[in-house]
Amino acid sequence: MKNENLYNYILGIADNNLILGQRLGELCGHGPSLETDIACTNISLDLLGQVRSYYQYASKLKGEETTEDSIAFLRKEREYVNVLLVEQPNTDFAYTIVRQFLFDIYHNLFLEELQKSHDITLTAIAKKSIKEANYHKRFSSDWVRRLGDGTPESNAKIQEAIDNLWTYTDELFHQTEADKAMVKEGIGVDVTLLKSKYYEIVNEVLTEATITVPDTKWFQKGGKNGIHTEHMGYLLNDMQFMQRTYPNMEW
Amino acid sequence: MSEEQIKSLEADFDARIVRDEKIEPKDWMPEKYRKTHIRQISQHAHSEIVGMLPEGNWITRAPSLRRKVALLAKVQDEAGHGLYLYSACETLGISRDELYEQLHSRKAKYSSIFNYPTVTWADMGAIGWLVDGAAIINQVPLCSTSYGPYARAMVRVCKEESFHQRQGFEIMHKLCNGTPEQKEMAQDALNRWWWPSLMMLGPTDAESVHTEQSMKWKLKRKTNDELRQQFIDQTVPQADILGLKIPDADLKWNEETGHYDFGEIQWDEFWQVVKGHGPCNKERLNARKKAWERGAWVRDAAMAHAEKQSNKKIGKVV
Numbered sequence: 001m002k003n004e005n006l007y008n009y010i011l012g013i014a015d016n017n018l019i020l021g022q023r024l025g026e027l028c029g030h031g032p033s034l035e036t037d038i039a040c041t042n043i044s045l046d047l048l049g050q051v052r053s054y055y056q057y058a059s060k061l062k063g064e065e066t067t068e069d070s071i072a073f074l075r076k077e078r079e080y081v082n083v084l085l086v087e088q089p090n091t092d093f094a095y096t097i098v099r100q101f102l103f104d105i106y107h108n109l110f111l112e113e114l115q116k117s118h119d120i121t122l123t124a125i126a127k128k129s130i131k132e133a134n135y136h137k138r139f140s141s142d143w144v145r146r147l148g149d150g151t152p153e154s155n156a157k158i159q160e161a162i163d164n165l166w167t168y169t170d171e172l173f174h175q176t177e178a179d180k181a182m183v184k185e186g187i188g189v190d191v192t193l194l195k196s197k198y199y200e201i202v203n204e205v206l207t208e209a210t211i212t213v214p215d216t217k218w219f220q221k222g223g224k225n226g227i228h229t230e231h232m233g234y235l236l237n238d239m240q241f242m243q244r245t246y247p248n249m250e251w
Numbered sequence: 252m253s254e255e256q257i258k259s260l261e262a263d264f265d266a267r268i269v270r271d272e273k274i275e276p277k278d279w280m281p282e283k284y285r286k287t288h289i290r291q292i293s294q295h296a297h298s299e300i301v302g303m304l305p306e307g308n309w310i311t312r313a314p315s316l317r318r319k320v321a322l323l324a325k326v327q328d329e330a331g332h333g334l335y336l337y338s339a340c341e342t343l344g345i346s347r348d349e350l351y352e353q354l355h356s357r358k359a360k361y362s363s364i365f366n367y368p369t370v371t372w373a374d375m376g377a378i379g380w381l382v383d384g385a386a387i388i389n390q391v392p393l394c395s396t397s398y399g400p401y402a403r404a405m406v407r408v409c410k411e412e413s414f415h416q417r418q419g420f421e422i423m424h425k426l427c428n429g430t431p432e433q434k435e436m437a438q439d440a441l442n443r444w445w446w447p448s449l450m451m452l453g454p455t456d457a458e459s460v461h462t463e464q465s466m467k468w469k470l471k472r473k474t475n476d477e478l479r480q481q482f483i484d485q486t487v488p489q490a491d492i493l494g495l496k497i498p499d500a501d502l503k504w505n506e507e508t509g510h511y512d513f514g515e516i517q518w519d520e521f522w523q524v525v526k527g528h529g530p531c532n533k534e535r536l537n538a539r540k541k542a543w544e545r546g547a548w549v550r551d552a553a554m555a556h557a558e559k560q561s562n563k564k565i566g567k568v569v
Contacts (some may be wrong), residue, residue: 025310025319028326029303030538032546034334041327048320055316069315093549149559150552157548242314242372249430251314251372251422 003061006119008081008178009188010061011071012224013114014054015082018072019232020103021047022239023090032093039139043100046132053125073243077233078226081176085168087223087232094147094157098165101140105201106172106194107133113189122187141205148209155210162206163214170219172198268468273399276342284468287461288398289343290359291470296336297354297361299329301535305369306378314372321418322375328411335407339400355540357527364451366529373426373433373440379419381441381448381486387412388482389452392472420489427493434494441490442498449513450521452479458518483511 001007024044031037055068062071086103090096111133114126147154173195175183182188203213222228242251252260260279267274274280303326310326313319337347353359364382369375390412393405426437453459453475465471473481483502490497501514523529 022311025323028310028323029300029307029330030542032542032549034300034330034337036546036549038327038330038334041323041330045320045323045327048316048323052316052320072316073314093546146556147549147552150556151548153548154552154555238311241312246314246432249314249433251318251425251429 001062005178005181006187007058007061008176009182010054010058010122012081012176012178013110014051014058015080016086016103016107017047017051017054019080019082019235020086020099021045021051022235023086023088023099024096027090027096036093036143040096043136043139046129046136050125050129050132053128057121057125069243073240077228077236080223080228080232080236081226082223083168083171084220084223084229085165085171087229087235088165088168089231091161092157094154094161095165097140097143097147098158098161100136101144101205102165102169102202104133104137104140105205106169106198108137109194109198109201110189110191113194117188118186144205144211145209148206148211158209159211162211166214166216167218167220169198169202171221171223174221174224176224268397271395271469272397273402274397275399283464285343287464287468287470288401289340289345291465292336292340292343292398292401293345293350293353294360294362296333296340296350297359298365299333299336300354301361301365301539303329303333304535304538305365305367305531306375308369309372309375312372313375318375318422325379325415325418328415332404332408332411335404336401339398339404342400351543355536355543357536360525362451363521363524363529364447366524366532366535367443367447368531370443371436371440373423373436374444376419376422376426376437377440377444379415379417380423380489381419381444382451383412383416383419384486385448385451385482387416388478388485393470395469395472397469420493423493423495427495437493438495441495445498446516446520447524449479449482449516450518450524452482454518454521455516480510483513487511 021044024040024047027037028041028044029037031040051072052068055071058071059066059068085099088095088099108130111126111130115123115130117123117126144158147158149155173191175191179188179191183190206213220229261281264274264279264281264284274284306322306326306329310319310322313322337350340350341347350359354361364385369378387409390405390409394402394409396402396405423437423440426433456462456474456476459475462471462474466474487497487502499514501512503512505512524532527533
């Protein structure tokens, strides 16, 4: 494929949205209140809408029989390149919110830069997505503050979620081969440059939320190279169920 | 208030309803009107919320991105309907927490159709096509019901429901024009959802206890049997377009009446499900209770945080 690096680069962006959108979709109808239920579904819808734009673009690059759905549903686990953070389960509402928050801060910084890409399709997707991502950031940051500085119970739950999910944050700033190639061409975002701003914003919100910022040097990685946590196989099992059980059909 | 005064208020009230005027939350209303409306509107709201569960069951497994997005949006619409209906109900002097309590303790009911399981993807089509189709028939007349907040909520609900019904039909259409296996999946879904959809329009007129009073208050414009006939007459030609067979050996067009004759409904099954013994009654209620209980700390924290914030503001002002 001529544009293999670009293709892989797009998947590197969009797989995060797909897997996070899928996780949020699990919660629809089970939220702590109608309002939060609607909001989480909304975020899922936004992310999946963005996924469709990215994959449609990627499928054109790949040509042949590739479609947005073959990219979404017909890869093997090792071929998904989302970060480990987004595949973490909905242990409780604290984990859902913290996972969202840790992703949203990154997502906004990332889209801000992607708007300047030399690739006009990516620029257009970034411009549309950042409006949505900004709303997501407001929602998840507000809930981190609310639950962090709510009751002792909610504070403990948010603290636990932060302590356990923190280990997945560093991977957001790792570069793949495709990333490096695309940065060189002025198409991709140099994520290494986003890192200090990211932790600055995250720490600020956590401090307001009366949450202790974890002090660790140990981080997990692997998602960007297709090596996932044990949760991923089950998530894909569900997501790919129809396509695997009834191959080659239109729905 | 003296009995005479009440009688005069009631007479004025009845006259307003006859004149098709809307009754608003602050207007005087007979206690029975208020209670009946709380019962019906909350039952409707609960049906929207419990109704999210059978379809929510397929969100993670939807067969394409387009279908996943459409299904998420649909289930989200149902949450939205629940929200406006609970709000309409709250105008009658009851809180959302009390309404939930009634649902969880089984004091309040919800539509029995949601106690059936969704076992294949085709059920997403059948629910949209048949269940939302029957719901629209039930609900369109409510857009002009006498209680203002309910009538206004229903205008919006009906618009979205009609979109859902088309979406459901489109899922069925795609299956019926797909492989033999897909068409079989569609037929199987119709076989399972047809009779429960007919039951959804309520017991026969002879068995319906609320019909007379509800007709007077314009909470109902047609009887259950009339609505059922309308649903059948409307749906049979749609099944023909799909090339599916309605699972009723007695179904046939009657030239004389200008309607379809249909077979006997198994009312025993209806009452079994209404009384809490359907295939998923326990699962549905438990899922709602679990969501509510697991969310308690979140709601408490939100309240505590809001209180802290407002204290801070007061502190600043002082």
